[in-house]
Amino acid sequence: MSRGVRADSALRSDDVLSVSDLSTRFFTEEGQINAVESVSFDLRDNEILGIVGESGSGKSVTALSLIDLVESPGRITEGEVWYRNPGLAEEFRAADAVGVDGDHVDLRTVPPRLRRSLRGPSFSTIFQDPMSSFNPSITVGEQIAEAVEVQRRAKANPRSTRSRTQGYGLGQYLLDGIVPGRGYASEESTERAIELLEQVGIPDPAERVDEYPGEFSGGMLQRAMIAQALAGEPDVLIADEPTTALDVTIQAQILNLLREVQEERGMSIVLITHDLGVIAEMCDRVCVMYAGEVVERGTLDAVFDDSVHPYTEGLLGSIPDLEDPRPRLQPIEGNVPGLVDADMGDRCYFADRCPKAMESCLEKPTERVVDADAEHGAKCVLADRPYDPSEALPEDHFGGEAE
Amino acid sequence: MVSARVIRNLKKEFRNSALAKIGLLLVVGILFTAAFAPFIAPHDPTEQQLDQSELPPLGFSETTERTTSQMVDGEIQTVTETVEITPDAAHPLGTDSLGRDMLSRIVYGARTSLVVGVLGTLLAAFVGVPVGLFAGYHRGNVDDLLMRIADVSLAFPSLVLAVALIGLWGRAAVNVPDPFVVAGFASDMPESFVLPITVVIVVGLVNWVWFARVARGEALSLRGQEYVKASRALGADDTSIIWNHVLPNAITPIIVLATVQVAAIILLESSLSFLGFSGTTLSWGFDIAQGRDYISSGQWWIASLPGLAIMFSVIGINLLGDWLRDSLDPGIEGEGGAA
């Protein structure tokens, strides 16, 4: 177990979620793709944790892995996902097959059906594209009420997935088509849906509850998706690029809303984005991902102001600054690697683009502690010693690999 | 136009799909049969041997009641006796009512079907694809008009249209000399092969609509692509944009449609021959029409063997089309990029 930046390796009581050494692979015809490789991080009570990276860095697959939604040909091959839930911990304390540590349970070891039943009441997700996340032929209200209903039934019978979806099979679906008004959601759930819509700032919720997703604007639909995610009153909200598809003024509205619901409900948010600005404005702690790995993590101040990894520095240098006119940008040369296992080699994955690559980078770096107080860690040799130009790799070391 | 990637995909899909293999086997078999018909057919398909009529295929024997009249003592006596007709090894698939060899007829029938199928499809594509691309690229009134015409001809039952056109023009057929026979090989085979021109034209005109619709749909979506806009910004005119950018990118669904159309046209040709409109007597459809009357009296093979030939060629071509579609479809190609 590599808890790296932590002094002790024990789980903290304020960890809602503690992920260690999580790896997800895709087994495709082109070969094995290491989408997520040995990722570790913790999510605390009441915080917003940012995961930032470019496309193909594995940030979205990390999110899917947390809620066990990785689809074939992908598979979680390794790792532990500790989730704090005293009830579950008690239930499984005697079970040998299930990892239990204090109030935490290792979700990778509990039965899949149970894992599934945690989606909603424990973990909720919002995605980038609200348009494709709603069914266009069912009203927004009904879809939110459905989420409420699922949660209500789950509460009545917490350990069964069947009861929650009872009466919502294919037969019911066909019947609904013929006999209108036999909805799955009860009146109570619809009431609750209206309440939720109001909470996320949708005007005239009582009317809009009967509208179809096509009648909502992108920003409104993203609000509705947040309402749906809140239906189960989750401990953890996973927001995967929640504002990427939105205009900047709407993005600001949605970010304000997320912050508001986080504070009101005291939940924890994993915010996944490629936008360093969003991270800087929203997050308490941050993980920087590159080529499937978390290359640097720590508190926001530590990572942004005292960054150690040249990739983090490169990302920050790539962004034009709104306040500061016209410095020449310092981009990272080359392109993001393809993550095919066979091509990856056993070196620092960033070495071929790194301006400070040295001989020792040909060996895969482990995570080093930069500052234990800030929980600042980096997978880079520069955490231990300064850059030494005499050890620099020759420029053509990686040949034509870069471009 | 055919990149290495396309070839790689074709190979990959072929390896993975048993159906593709069956399809290719069937189609190659039929092509081979049609091309080398004079060498494969054991008899001249038009040669009538009345004394050998209605022979069943090998492995089947047939009992039939034969009525003979004889002069016995100045009176005509009618004797009905049950005789058993045994198959003859010289006619492995039997003979029809005029004693023509069924195997040879099916082998030669493949020529008619394939030629009509391929030429008809080409004609349909040559009419339909430009119309569709033009309509889809320009949109507006041109598009409205052309597509209304297409809708109307689609709404019209194709067989009725074919019958009407043949009624109008009559049945034209061209005799094409068989190169093998002319060159002196297989000299006992028919010297020429009848190409039913009318049928080709009719099926082409009936089926162009399908090509027009598919081409239009592709052109509609391609015209909005930024590389088309970029080409206009560089100063290209519409014709060269359609030729250089729209057609090459629309070609995949058109090829796939063409394979389906070949099969459909073979069926249409059979229907026309069955109704007696084709102008050739060497066609699977014609044989089915002929054999129809004999099914009730027990000579099932005359109609059903050409029927099977149609079935297998249609299946073969459709399987081939599925293979092409699966390997040319970029959606399938993109599967690997899951991460």
Next chain:
Amino acid sequence: MSDASEGAGVSGSDPLLSVEGLRKYYADDLSLIDRVLGAEAESVKAVDGVSFDVAEGETLGLVGESGCGKSTTGETVLRLREATEGRIAFDGEDLLEMTDAELTEFRKRAQIVFQDPFSSLDPRMTAGDIVTEGLRIHGISDRAERRETARDLLDRVGLSADQIDRYPHEFSGGQRQRIGIARALAVDPEFIVLDEPVSALDVSVQAQILNLLDDLQEEFGLTYLFIAHNLSVVRHICDRVAVMYLGEIVETGPVDEIFADPAHPYTEALLSSVPRVTTEDREAEFATLHGDVPSPRNPPAGCRFHTRCPEARAACRESSPPAYDVGERRSATCFRADAGHSYWESEPIEENARSAGEGADD
């Protein structure tokens, strides 16, 4: 002022591109039956009276949210779409009056680079063919020379000349964008419309492309019309900026001045909505706008922004403000720029400042 002896040469103060009162309306596509029944086509006012100049050698940013008409403007000034109304002059010539032959000449002088690095390259052409398409169209040089040009261009935009025979799918997003830039450069243009050229790219690659665009501008003396929604990028690359909202330009001027001291409440709101990449002075909440952008099918009467404007007053509902001069080469279409306007006496529109979204439902 230039004197007559400069003749055809472009004088320093004459704009290379001058757009006046440009309008582009899209009529709904009516079906044949609707037309027979005499239905009226409803039009979307994508661009509604836009005027701006681009001086030679400068970069004008056209910035706004999705649906504000910035891309339509970019394509209309290149006559990739036909303008409904207005005047576009390129180097003094009226673009909308050009004959086909003149237009073909114009196409060599003005080019465009698109946003989507995937749909902007024909997947069935090689990089070399794509880059030299313009040369083929205009019949410039023979096959061998074109190939040589293609190699040079690929090299110039930071690709390897050996990649000339590769197909687009073999390149990454950033590399494809370089090919798109090389294609535009091939005909040796003076003016390039850059339509969100870096929006689809990762930040590190985005920086590479922005640097490349900077270099090319200097090397070839290019004039850019840079269309973007990302204000930081605009700030980085543009000399002047025009902010668009619902088909109109609400504010225009030098980028430094506008970003330091926006005169229009919309510009101000846009700027305050951008998340800053800094750990200092984080605020509890973004100061941003309420509600959504109204539909361009039915834009609000009066000032188009009054439904979302935190400063809106009754006067904004009644008439739409003209463009007021607020500095040298700077203007804003807001009554607040006119100290003597009756706006200051009229009642504030209360709900805009308070409730979220309600004002947007006009």
